[in-house]
Amino acid sequence: MKKKLSVKLAIALIAAITILPSCATVFGGPVSECQRTKPSPGEPTREIRAVALIADVLLFWPGAIVDFATGAIYKPCNN
Numbered sequence: 001m002k003k004k005l006s007v008k009l010a011i012a013l014i015a016a017i018t019i020l021p022s023c024a025t026v027f028g029g030p031v032s033e034c035q036r037t038k039p040s041p042g043e044p045t046r047e048i049r050a051v052a053l054i055a056d057v058l059l060f061w062p063g064a065i066v067d068f069a070t071g072a073i074y075k076p077c078n079n
Helices: 002-019 023-027 050-059 062-070
Strands: none
Touching: 023 050, 023 062, 050 062
């Protein structure tokens, strides 16, 4: 009985890890060009979506790496 429960728990954990890889990438909408490009020297830095960062850290921290790599963690530009 315990072995069945641990197998089901492992399957559920693997499913959660693959379904929720990163909060900003999944729930943040389309990533704009200004979110993707790194600011040049002298330009203001990009603002980070605090809620998405906290969710990434609390739920699945490697998701933060995905969000930073795609630029989805940054707030959209006001242009």
